[in-house]
Amino acid sequence: MQPLRIPGGWNVMFNQFASLDPETLPPDDRRWLFFFVEDILYIYTDHTRKRNKQVETQRLAIDLGWYPDGDPEGAFRLEAILDEDWENPLLTFESRSRQEIVDTIECWLFREFMPNYFIDEEIFRRNHRRKT
Numbered sequence: 001m002q003p004l005r006i007p008g009g010w011n012v013m014f015n016q017f018a019s020l021d022p023e024t025l026p027p028d029d030r031r032w033l034f035f036f037v038e039d040i041l042y043i044y045t046d047h048t049r050k051r052n053k054q055v056e057t058q059r060l061a062i063d064l065g066w067y068p069d070g071d072p073e074g075a076f077r078l079e080a081i082l083d084e085d086w087e088n089p090l091l092t093f094e095s096r097s098r099q100e101i102v103d104t105i106e107c108w109l110f111r112e113f114m115p116n117y118f119i120d121e122e123i124f125r126r127n128h129r130r131k132t
Helices: 031-035 100-112 121-131
Strands: 010-015 039-049 055-065 074-081 093-096
Touching: 055 100, 074 100, 093 100
Parallel strands: none
Antiparallel strands: 010 039, 039 055, 055 074, 074 093
């Protein structure tokens, strides 16, 4: 398995992130079918806050997959998803490099989403647009 630094407050739903480099794997290797799939890693954190006498809940997830599933010509896709809104990820990153994916996951966990807090989606998107 690929070692990852994951801060407290995050939960691992599933992890099949292998320390295999796609660039070194022959196209006919059967590991493409088992390790380079759409469901590689899913981690999440839940938040609640009280606002205007109402309790609000929120789930932030980081999802990693390989697209197209099992295709040696594909790439890793990493997405940050707020409240199961898969159509509008907060952040997206694609790469064929396992190390770039590891670095991006850890950047998101320790920079973008640290400290672990309730996200105002509109402010987050506005601030993130300024950075890029």
